Amino acid sequence: GDSVTQMEGPVTLSEEAFLTINCTYTATGYPSLFWYVQYPGEGLQLLLKATKADDKGSNKGFEATYRKETTSFHLEKGSVQVSDSAVYFCALSLETSGSRLTFGEGTQLTVNP
């Protein structure tokens, strides 16, 4: 079946460090890929998305590129801030499943001043 695998967490960084959170997927067909973020005590919100191979999604300094050849959608940010501390979820949806999302396990990011 379709699945999403994220790097094992949690991740702890100092402010201004470079962030990478790995995400790989298995899917039949051509999925759309998403990163959602969950701040403490809140629901998830969309951070960025890409709907076809080689697309780059970007928002708030975060970027991820849809790599079909490696079935990956790694999240990166050049300089993290304390306010980026949150749980990050990679997810996919398939054309054949409409709006259904399949989520990865989530990665807890803590940024220290």
Added chain:
Amino acid sequence: NAGVTQTPKFQVLKTGQSMTLQCAQDMNHEYMSWYRQDPGMGLRLIHYSVGAGITDQGEVPNGYNVSRSTTEDFPLRLLSAAPSQTSVYFCASSYAGGPYEQYFGPGTRLTVT
């Protein structure tokens, strides 16, 4: 604009009790869904709906019922609560049929003793 609202925020049940988690959205979204979030497991889809009168099972539907009598509301019923249903529950909504952004409610934290 309220977005997606969920009630209650917190709930404690005894094993065998029943209850309904409420979810409402004011964005005229066709698609609504319920997820449960458990540590290390990401979000798992319980039930979803692509419009009023249409519901379907997700990945983990056992022990839960849903109905969709209006576009706005999508309640989740626990028929006979079990400790394994201790979790955080999120409702989400979006336009149907494509890789659209899903909007999440703030969640309900349920404990079953």
